[in-house]
Amino acid sequence: MSSQDRPADSKPAVQSTQEARMEGTDDRFNSKLREAFGSSPFILTKFDQFMNWVRGSSMFMLQFGIACCSIEMMATYAIKHDLDRFGAGIPRASPRQADVIIVPGTIVSKFAPRMKRVYDQMPEPKFVVSMGSCTISGGPFQQGYNVVKGAEEVIPCDIHVPGCPPRPEALIYGVAKLQERVANGESSPVTVKPYELEQFGDLEQDELVDHLAEDIDRETLVMRYNWADSP
Amino acid sequence: MSLEDPRDTEALEEELVGVTNEGVDYDALEDLLGEHVIGRESHLNAEAFVIRPDEVQEVLFTLRDQAGFDHLSNLSAQEYEDRYESVYHLKKYNDPTQEVTVVVPTTKRDPRSQSAEPVYRTADWHEREAYDLIGIEYDDHPDLRRILLPETWQGHPMGLDYDQDQPQVVSFENHANPLEEDHQDAESDTMFINIGPHHPATHGVLHLKTVLDGEQVADVDPDIGYLHRCEEQMAQSSKYRKEIMPYPDRWDYSSAGILNEWSYARAAEDLADLEVPEYAQVIRTMAAELSRMAGHMLAVGTFALDVYGDFTAIFQYAFRDREKILNLLEDLTGQRLMFNYLRLGGVAWDLPEPREEYFEKLRDFLDELPQTVEEYHSLLSSNEIFQIRCVDTGVLEPDVAKSYGATGPIARGSGIDYDLRRDDPYGYYPELDWDVITEDGSDNYARVLVRLQEVEQSARIIEQCVDLLAEWPEEDREIQSNVPRTLRPEEDAEIYRAVEAAKGELGIYMRSDGTDSPARFKIRSPCFSNLQTLPELSEGEYIPDMVASLGSLDIILGEVDR
Numbered sequence: 042m043s044s045q046d047r048p049a050d051s052k053p054a055v056q057s058t059q060e061a062r063m064e065g066t067d068d069r070f071n072s073k074l075r076e077a078f079g080s081s082p083f084i085l086t087k088f089d090q091f092m093n094w095v096r097g098s099s100m101f102m103l104q105f106g107i108a109c110c111s112i113e114m115m116a117t118y119a120i121k122h123d124l125d126r127f128g129a130g131i132p133r134a135s136p137r138q139a140d141v142i143i144v145p146g147t148i149v150s151k152f153a154p155r156m157k158r159v160y161d162q163m164p165e166p167k168f169v170v171s172m173g174s175c176t177i178s179g180g181p182f183q184q185g186y187n188v189v190k191g192a193e194e195v196i197p198c199d200i201h202v203p204g205c206p207p208r209p210e211a212l213i214y215g216v217a218k219l220q221e222r223v224a225n226g227e228s229s230p231v232t233v234k235p236y237e238l239e240q241f242g243d244l245e246q247d248e249l250v251d252h253l254a255e256d257i258d259r260e261t262l263v264m265r266y267n268w269a270d271s272p
Numbered sequence: 273m274s275l276e277d278p279r280d281t282e283a284l285e286e287e288l289v290g291v292t293n294e295g296v297d298y299d300a301l302e303d304l305l306g307e308h309v310i311g312r313e314s315h316l317n318a319e320a321f322v323i324r325p326d327e328v329q330e331v332l333f334t335l336r337d338q339a340g341f342d343h344l345s346n347l348s349a350q351e352y353e354d355r356y357e358s359v360y361h362l363k364k365y366n367d368p369t370q371e372v373t374v375v376v377p378t379t380k381r382d383p384r385s386q387s388a389e390p391v392y393r394t395a396d397w398h399e400r401e402a403y404d405l406i407g408i409e410y411d412d413h414p415d416l417r418r419i420l421l422p423e424t425w426q427g428h429p430m431g432l433d434y435d436q437d438q439p440q441v442v443s444f445e446n447h448a449n450p451l452e453e454d455h456q457d458a459e460s461d462t463m464f465i466n467i468g469p470h471h472p473a474t475h476g477v478l479h480l481k482t483v484l485d486g487e488q489v490a491d492v493d494p495d496i497g498y499l500h501r502c503e504e505q506m507a508q509s510s511k512y513r514k515e516i517m518p519y520p521d522r523w524d525y526s527s528a529g530i531l532n533e534w535s536y537a538r539a540a541e542d543l544a545d546l547e548v549p550e551y552a553q554v555i556r557t558m559a560a561e562l563s564r565m566a567g568h569m570l571a572v573g574t575f576a577l578d579v580y581g582d583f584t585a586i587f588q589y590a591f592r593d594r595e596k597i598l599n600l601l602e603d604l605t606g607q608r609l610m611f612n613y614l615r616l617g618g619v620a621w622d623l624p625e626p627r628e629e630y631f632e633k634l635r636d637f638l639d640e641l642p643q644t645v646e647e648y649h650s651l652l653s654s655n656e657i658f659q660i661r662c663v664d665t666g667v668l669e670p671d672v673a674k675s676y677g678a679t680g681p682i683a684r685g686s687g688i689d690y691d692l693r694r695d696d697p698y699g700y701y702p703e704l705d706w707d708v709i710t711e712d713g714s715d716n717y718a719r720v721l722v723r724l725q726e727v728e729q730s731a732r733i734i735e736q737c738v739d740l741l742a743e744w745p746e747e748d749r750e751i752q753s754n755v756p757r758t759l760r761p762e763e764d765a766e767i768y769r770a771v772e773a774a775k776g777e778l779g780i781y782m783r784s785d786g787t788d789s790p791a792r793f794k795i796r797s798p799c800f801s802n803l804q805t806l807p808e809l810s811e812g813e814y815i816p817d818m819v820a821s822l823g824s825l826d827i828i829l830g831e832v833d834r
Contacts, residue, residue: 150440
């Protein structure tokens with residue numbers, strides 16, 4: 042493949058187009074990519090596929106710590122595990138610059154609406170890696186009066202990484218899986234959150250309730266969590 | 273500033289009531305309080321005086337000023353079938369083995385009690401928590417509102433008649449919107465700014481309601497509870513013997529799990545009167561110090577990240593060294609972060625085989641450590657930019673720190689010589705040779721220095737433990753004493769026990785009701801009290817200094833909110 046590998050004396054008389062291109066007037070522009078393109082400077086692909094490949098190859102993660110799992114998440118970003126090796130290691134402080142949110146920890150009632158807001162602030166397309174048992178079901182705190190039983194109650198999740206907390210290797214595997222799926226153009230079904238639909242659905246609809254319901258500002262009713270019926 | 277009067281402690285030293293060579297003379301204290309005492313109880317850690325709910329301040333002032341109890345360690349509130357109780361655990365910074373407990377019962381119908389806030393500033397948050405979770409109201413409290421749960425929450429979840437299945441409405445409206453109310457009012461030129469709960473510098477999910485005057489902080493109100501995951505409820509619904517132990521790992525999750533486990537182990541062992549074999553104590557001590565080192569590494573690394581955005585050098589260096597410690601702990605416990613290694617009456621298993629190899633690994637790590645710490649000093653503490661950011665910022669005066677119940681590196685950075693490992697000895701610490709580090713700077717810089725030096729002291733302790741363990745006779749390696757399968761401590765036994773965790777005094781209050789799980793389990797979190805000092809550290813300072821102060825407090829939100 043590479044022209045540099047070949048000894049100078051065994052240079053064939055006929056040059057391929059590819060080799061000719063690599064010996065331009067200014068070889069500063071040579072690159073592995075240019076080499077790989079072969080005889081043509083053009084590539085032919087579907088734009089969608091190209092974009093998916095781009096998205097999967099360079100993911101900006103949201104710097105988003107909640108609980109214990111965020112310590113392991115930091116370890117995943119940091120030395121030794123170094124998530125950046127896989128093209129997914131730039132923690133962004135602002136949700137507006139992030140593609141992926143890793144949800145690392147227990148979500149409680151007070152935090153759930155805030156997390157929803159952070160998620161809403163991320164630009165499309167956005168992906169969610171839910172990290173740890175707490176984001177799957179509430180984990181060891183599932184019985185708690187204040188604990189939301191899984192991230193999926195609040196935002197849709199693409200990948201679940203189980204563990205309490207998952208090892209950095211597990212998180213890397215989860216992120217790599219997500220990259221693979223994104224590159225292949227697969228997406229997760231979006232789950233419908235109970236709090237979005239339910240608006241005092243368990244009350245009997247009489248006049249008084251209707252009247253009171255008119256006063257409710259839908260915008261502010263961000264989260265009404267029904268503890269009894271949740272899984 | 274502190275609300276308490278400046279006291280001349282040295283002059284008072286002579287005439288403190290109730291101080292004897294054999295510990296606290298509770299009869300003298302009872303005489304001192306006179307007719308305020310309406311009853312007396314015996315808790316396992318100290319005697320308790322029952323007082324009337326409208327005389328709290330008077331009693332606490334007396335105990336503080338005339339008997340020298342200057343540390344309100346904890347407030348445990350609980351509901352009985354017939355009454356509410358606020359239990360104030362008092363200690364002395366000079367000698368934490370001198371303890372006294374003040375029990376304040378209130379009626380069920382009208383749970384009102386006088387606030388202790390004028391006596392100890394730290395009572396502010398503790399009483400808010402008691403109000404939030406139990407439902408006791410405190411008269412004279414400056415700001416009695418919910419602290420952990422959302423303001424719209426209905427009911428008090430740790431009360432007896434709370435129905436956990438009732439739906440709760442949590443909306444955005446109870447949080448100030450930074451975009452709408454930019455100015456506090458039209459006249460002033462202060463600006464309101466929300467920091468958090470999602471913010472890289474808050475070390476988790478902390479929300480700071482900050483009012484700025486120009487670039488200076490005029491007012492800061494920490495809003496916590498974004499990680500209140502019902503740790504106390506979890507413990508109360510689990511059994512003593514094995515079910516509670518995994519939870520402490522998740523309080524202070526900065527890999528300081530062993531220290532947290534030890535706090536529960538110590539309290540439960542004293543409650544159920546269990547022995548711990550000496551060999552297990554040495555292993556505990558070693559594992560705990562490894563945990564402490566990992567916790568301090570994380571603190572230093574993230575502090576550098578806060579102060580000058582140093583993601584590349586210090587942060588990565590700290591994580592490199594932390595990984596080494598985590599590998600050692602993983603070899604020992606089988607887990608990277610949530611160790612679940614201690615058991616009541618000992619530890620889960622012996623050191624990994626082959627032992628020699630493990631000791632070799634530990635010694636290799638300890639041999640490299642002085643050089644590593646030197647590296648930190650040259651990168652961090654002798655860095656001029658770092659010094660400019662940290663010296664004389666976030667100053668916490670010692671008497672203010674005491675009033676807020678600050679402990680751990682925060683207190684020691686303010687020159688308070690308070691370390692439970694030495695002052696209230698447990699484990700194998702009394703047999704070992706090590707020093708308590710204090711710095712007089714009272715600023716952010718002093719706190720970092722304390723942490724870095726404590727890493728060295730921990731290394732000293734581990735080194736001695738390794739030597740002891742290596743020479744321990746094989747037939748004597750008892751890792752657990754004989755503990756009954758089901759523990760049922762005596763009915764109505766109450767205990768408050770604390771250990772020195774990475775962040776300070778981590779205490780557990782437990783009351784047993786004769787069953788195999790505690791009737792009340794209260795966690796005294798060091799971070800909770802330490803975080804309370806943040807307004808003192810940062811008001812009047814520049815906003816970047818507030819971020820530095822917050823970083824130097826080294827809070828872990830899992831432990832603040834529990």
